[in-house]
Amino acid sequence: MYIPLFDIDGTLLKGGGGNQAHKNGGSYAFRTVYGLDDKACWDNIITDGKIDKQIILEVVEKNGISHKKALAKLDEAIDATTSYYLEHSNEGTCIAADGAIELLEELQKQNVPLGLLTGNIEAIGIDKLSKAGLAKYFEFGAFGNLALRRVDLIEIARERAIKLVGLQMTTSKFMIIGDSTLDVKCAKDGNIPVIGVSTAKSSSQELAEAGADLVVESLLQKDDIVKFILD
Template identity: 30%
Template structure:
């Protein structure tokens, strides 16, 4: 048994840029600024971190108290509207099979995502995946990915009722760094914007092209751990 913590965007689903367009909408509504999201790289970032970067890039200042939350509220309203229409949310290859087989093995399934919890729920409900996950580490107002990953680990241990080996599954160097920051192992998957070759540079324990190879990667990690032990 293990705790598996999945990233969402680029790992479980692709939502066709709906998230960043919703961020742009929020900035347009609140500040009258269009295109503010273009200056920010979303990959592996957190929603509050994206807002903080957009404020710095477009207004040249740090957020005031409660400002990030206010932008996130508008963002969620726009995201919900976009996902409620015909907007495509694509479940990535191998995801259903990997989640089913993890559930059969008795692994404890959670999230470690830069989305705020309501955003994660909107995207994964739309994709039909929300019910796989009993808990998660979600983005907090600080936008810190190590901190949210740690919350995911702690929620996983609480769910399992004991400490278990933890594997983070994500698509960016930031997921790998956050996993390292909490002492977890990590499988990187190249279904986001980073290639297998780029992800190998991050020092992930395993790199797979799609989650169709997740089971094999997890087995290899277990074998490597046994050899060490």
């Protein structure tokens, strides 16, 4: 049995909703922490599959701020993004992806521990899942405010699984479920299996070519996903 680590946006949740408040929180941080023009700073920035710390550094460095200065204020920017989001989170609606609840219910019945591996800042990710009725299924997770590289979140997830749930597992017992080729790359870089879900950011072909061990069209393919996890 594998322990699945789920991505949030585009995998567990349908697109839109809370993501606008999340992005606006980033803009608020760019303006108040780094003094950037928050309307122009997102130009030519692709956020799909990236973690929040990585996105913040990429944006501010592309807008002329040195890596050293960007890094020095990174925690302040994370706090500003979080504060803004939590104040405005009711402006959007977070909706569970098709099949998400049924899949999580089945995995719980099979006594599979459920974790998260997401680019979201922890408080933001949990809030999104709570609004969609999904937070209750997850016992631990690794979030985008905890590392600078997505692959490093795998070990953080393992450490949290040990601390919070008492799971004494090696990294090889974990796997990722995500909708981006960067989710697949993260798993491959960490030498763990990955299921690609072609619901939002990447097509089935792109996920397969990136090296996903299983590709599904949506979480409605519950039986295929559960079989992969339990085998």
